Amino acid sequence: MSTSLEMRKIQKWYGGLHVVRDFDLYVEPGEFVTFLGPSGSGKTTALKMIAGFEPPNGGDMLLGSRSIVDVPPYERGIGMVFQNYALFPHMTVAENVAFPLKVRRVARGEIEQKVLRALGLVKMVEYRGRYPNELSGGQQQRIALARAIVFDPSLLLMDEPLGALDRNLREHMKIELMRIQKELNITVIFVTHDQDEALVMSDRIAVINEGKLVQVADAKSLYYRPQDRFVASFVGESNLLPCRVDQVENGAGRVTIGHQQSGVVRLSGQSRGESAWLFVRPEHVEISARGARADVGNVLDGVVENALFLGELTRYVVRCGQESITVKQQNRGQPQFTNGSPVSVSWDAGNSMVLN
Ligand SMILES: Nc1ncnc2c1ncn2[C@@H]1O[C@H](COP(=O)(O)OP(=O)(O)OP(=O)(O)O)[C@@H](O)[C@H]1O
Numbered sequence: 001m002s003t004s005l006e007m008r009k010i011q012k013w014y015g016g017l018h019v020v021r022d023f024d025l026y027v028e029p030g031e032f033v034t035f036l037g038p039s040g041s042g043k044t045t046a047l048k049m050i051a052g053f054e055p056p057n058g059g060d061m062l063l064g065s066r067s068i069v070d071v072p073p074y075e076r077g078i079g080m081v082f083q084n085y086a087l088f089p090h091m092t093v094a095e096n097v098a099f100p101l102k103v104r105r106v107a108r109g110e111i112e113q114k115v116l117r118a119l120g121l122v123k124m125v126e127y128r129g130r131y132p133n134e135l136s137g138g139q140q141q142r143i144a145l146a147r148a149i150v151f152d153p154s155l156l157l158m159d160e161p162l163g164a165l166d167r168n169l170r171e172h173m174k175i176e177l178m179r180i181q182k183e184l185n186i187t188v189i190f191v192t193h194d195q196d197e198a199l200v201m202s203d204r205i206a207v208i209n210e211g212k213l214v215q216v217a218d219a220k221s222l223y224y225r226p227q228d229r230f231v232a233s234f235v236g237e238s239n240l241l242p243c244r245v246d247q248v249e250n251g252a253g254r255v256t257i258g259h260q261q262s263g264v265v266r267l268s269g270q271s272r273g274e275s276a277w278l279f280v281r282p283e284h285v286e287i288s289a290r291g292a293r294a295d296v297g298n299v300l301d302g303v304v305e306n307a308l309f310l311g312e313l314t315r316y317v318v319r320c321g322q323e324s325i326t327v328k329q330q331n332r333g334q335p336q337f338t339n340g341s342p343v344s345v346s347w348d349a350g351n352s353m354v355l356n
């Protein structure tokens with residue numbers, strides 16, 4: 001029942017603005033792929049082209065083995081949930097969910113059965129006689145989801161479906177969505193600009209910036225091996241220190257940060273003499289009293305500029321020359337450093353890498 005989706009060099013222009021550039025993406029049957037990117041990066045536009053509400057200006061799109069660029073939206077068999085769930089206000093919950101089946105001229109008995117099944121999946125059967133204005137935001141969103149899946153779509157598109165919900169409800173709906181997706185084994189493309197949502201829910205995340213797919217990978221690869229500076233700073237918190245590459249061997253090398261040479265770090269295609277960024281996550285940076293560490297390599301001396309005790313961890317900002325380095329230290333009873341303390345920060349070369 002679930003289908004693959006393939007985008008081949010998909011383009012979209014609005015006037016002189018190239019909004020979606022060269023989208024090349026294969027989504028496997030049953031896969032949950034998230035489009036993650038800042039506001040205006042082209043996420044909704046990409047979704048609208050898949051759904052058939054906007055024609056692409058170039059490229060091809062296949063659902064399974066069938067090209068869909070010339071197929072009208074209602075014949076694509078794609079379910080869609082929007083941020084503003086827009087239920088029909090004059091219809092009951094059951095009538096709302098039945099709507100896509102009525103449009104498809106499904107027999108009445110079958111409609112009843114499918115509506116109950118869809119409402120069951122979102123745990124809203126007992127609300128079937130209510131009107132949308134008698135439901136909470138989260139309940140309305142569930143109905144919108146039931147309406148999108150009731151006709152067994154081969155692909156489900158969701159554009160920031162949790163955006164309007166409060167934090168608790170969002171957490172809950174995240175888990176529900178994942179459960180329903182697994183239960184139906186449906187192919188999903190989910191849009192968000194919330195990185196936590198993306199990391200938790202997706203099989204793979206497609207990071208989009210200025211209309212381009214920057215990196216498509218699973219959460220761990222994105223987090224630990226971002227392809228460039230944009231991905232590193234958009235997914236999770238990161239330190240990016242300007243550096244110069246001075247040794248290169250087999251994809252690894254040493255860089256100089258300020259006046260200090262690093263241990264051997266992974267490069268991403270840089271050559272000798274190039275300026276780049278050394279990337280290291282705050283939780284991979286150690287903080288210690290100045291001089292307490294004898295090892296050389298990835299150590300910088302600095303002064304604590306800001307210390308925030310957050311219970312399970314302390315977040316430090318350490319000024320090292322021109323650079324500020326963020327450190328997240330798990331609290332296990334060790335001494336805390338206060339503002340102005342002279343400290344050293346250090347990290348394992350293996351936990352850092354050089355990015356363009
Ligand atoms: N119908 C349109 N006509 C002209 N420009 C448009 C149109 N729709 C979108 N755009 C522009 O295309 C770009 C991408 O818009 P899009 O809605 O896809 O962004 P998005 O990634 O979904 O952003 P957000 O996270 O804010 O929803 C924006 O610069 C937007 O202004």
Ligand SMILES: [Mg+2]
Nearest residue numbers: 043044045159
């Ligand atoms: Mg959008």
